[in-house]
Amino acid sequence: MTDNAARVIGRMFSDISIAIDAHKDHLTALDGAIGDADHGITMSLGFNAVTNELAGMDLDHVAASAVLASAAAAFLNAVGASTGPLYASAFLQAAKVLEKSETLSLENHVEMIVAMTAGIQERGKGQRGDKTMLDAWIPATEAAIKAQNDGADVRVLWNEVIHAAEAGANATRSMVAARGRAARLGERSLGHVDPGAASAVIILRAMKNRLDFS
């Protein structure tokens, strides 16, 4: 039995939720170094709310885009904070991609990554190098576009995406925060990986594991 796109997206969120839960303490510890130590808790809460919301949906009779839109609303309502609007915008933008064609083609994988990054960037008005989640999302997007232009297959493309995201997240170690609460720390934020970038890698990795088999 092959899953429809809505189910794949539903499972993808379940995977993300499990992966975030597994790294909850780690994310919270990263945030304790430069923020208010709640990033792991917040992300876990948000994705658990998404999973619970999707558990109540009839995934055989809804569009994949509707799953993403519901995930956006559930995440936002459970979380608030800054991650709430940022990821809600990301999922809503991804939903718009699937509204045009409800398939999980490779083109749509790339377009979804592009759209999610655009959603985060628009809402948070952030840039590359600000030491935020965008330092993982922007390189991931660039890698996805490049791999697609090079004619990479789904496996190769997602590997490139993850490599770029990981490299981007690690690079935040040597950045001075320009946005979010860490920004008040000035150069004391040096030497710490941004928790938002770290969780972005976890999310992308879970997406990869679900989408490159579909």
Place this chain on the structure above:
Amino acid sequence: MTVKQAQPRKNVSSKDNPSEPFDAMPLRYGDDPYVWACWLYYEDGMTQGDIAEAMGISRATVNSYLAEARERGIVNISIEPARLASLTVAQELKRHFGLVDCLVVPSDDKARSLIERLGGAGAQALQRLLKSGDTIAVAWGRTVLSIGERALAPGLQDVTVVQATGGTRASFGYTPELCASSIADAVGGKLINISAPAIVSSNDIRDMFMREPLIESQFQTLARANKALFGISSLRPNSTIHTSGFFESVSLQDYLARNAVGVVAGRFIDGHGRAISGPLDERTIGISLEMLKNIELRIAVAGGFDKVPAILAMLRGGYANVLITDAATARGILNADGVPEIDQRGAHRGRVDSLPAASKTTQRIYTKKFLNNPDRVVDELLEGIVKSHVHLLHPIDKSHRALVARNGPRSGKVGLVIGGGAGHEPGFYGYVGKGLADAVAIGNIFSSPPPGPILRCTEAASGGEGVLFVYGNYAGDVMNFEMAAEMAEAKGIPVRTVLTTDDIASSPLEDREGRRGVAGNLFIFKVAGAACDLGFSLAKCETLTRKANDRTYTVGVALEPCSMPQTRRHNFDIGPDDIEFGMGIHGEPGVVREKMMTADAITDRVMDRIFSEMKPAAGDQVAVLVNSFGATPLMELYILFRRVEQRLNAKGVTIVANWVGHYCTSLDMVGASISILHLDDELTVLLNHPCDSVTLKMS
């Protein structure tokens, strides 16, 4: 170095030459200190301290050996597979459906029937979950009766057990009356029956029953229930729904034709948990599905493979938040909902979890807090606030995340909406009332509320003249309040915003807009609330509020970090002799770290910083706030205030109003902040304007 034999222990002989630490290791362990440490710890049951002495190494090294041994697979901890499986599947159900709790009984017990085992588990759960003062609604069913026969909850006071449905003339052994009375007996509770039939012959008769004062009062008790206990029936041919004779078979066919898959408290639901309307609805006397969903803790007990679709539907509909079932059924539910590979996931999660813990060599220190469920801290806090201040504010909706002043919004007045994360109590509900804010939106701990509750506050506060948002300048708050403002504008409510930026230590003067809002909020809310109450226009309210913000100066100092209820661990490290200047109200590390100094030296540092921006002249007037971050007592706050007054007095500056106490806290952080509002004539009038809120009262 000597090896002390402090503790008697079995089968380990000490060596006679203690000069070489590792001599203490018998040959049979090879030369691997990891194995040696593990043997002493796990097999001999020695403490880490004793092992350290025995091996001649530090306690921290023992700790790291043990951690690394687990990581390297030298030690494997195994749990009996059947028990582990039911635990894993329970965790998965809890996570997937967002349950408060889930209890799964192993499926390997052949000695007792499923109903008996579920009854036993339900009885255990009831003992843990039922508390003094509870009102519990009890539905009927074989499993519920089985719980009643096994439960024993001594020592409870003021428990009321109310029958969830009317009674029946059918002659099965687990009627609604029997189920409720067996639970009442078991917990020593007061029993309230519903003295009417569960199903009557017509709509009119039901309405007549419901108007009877006796039945009306019984339903009032039912509506007060804060806990519920119920089973789930499937609609398969041999299920109790058919055999009990509770429902007429004609009606059952009708519901089946509409895709009913299960019955919850006498009501029919489809595969997605939606209520199915049918011929019995108007003739049923009992709890409705809506009433059930409003109950705080809803315990469903059901098992058996034939019930999987019914239980899944019940979970999808959100009718229960505690599930008690058996392992086979639990796995069936997850499979039916497309959650595969439970065992692999459980194993995977365990492995990842152990990594960060294993690398820690220092002992974790947990702070003590008054907690029930760490995930429900904010909800329980808000419940307390709403009950405590019932005359001043009330919740806009069930969630309590949006509170409105009873005597606040009125037509012709600009509405004032404030808000922010929890953890700053009495920020910010304490500033809601007449002459202050009209409504407040509350988020999770240290997290902005989402746009939903902010929008509800805006609508509640709107009196036709627009709404002013005043909140601290944090990225999250800005995004959520901006989204809410866009939604409000779309509904025709004009919104203006003033971001508070009083923390002068958080950014240099050139980046004034980048500063965060902290305890000085009190002054800014006060001025904004007065301006709104005086009936000024939205634009004027905004201008005055901005002026208050521009003239408020705050600097905070932290002595010890705070700890989040979910982790109960300090959220950053601070040296034993260190203090942080520029500490905000979220436990973010401060801006400059210094060595501990006297109270006056700290106050002087803060006041010098404030004076450098405020530039007061002799004869100026100010308001002063000395605010605790949570754990610093009033005693020390007055010591700080004393010095603040001396410094202002020396400059010829008059304090016309002051507040000393907990006004904007950071959970249990030790520390304080000093805020000064540099008054002018206009601001003085607004500051003295009457107000009535939880925290600020002026007449």
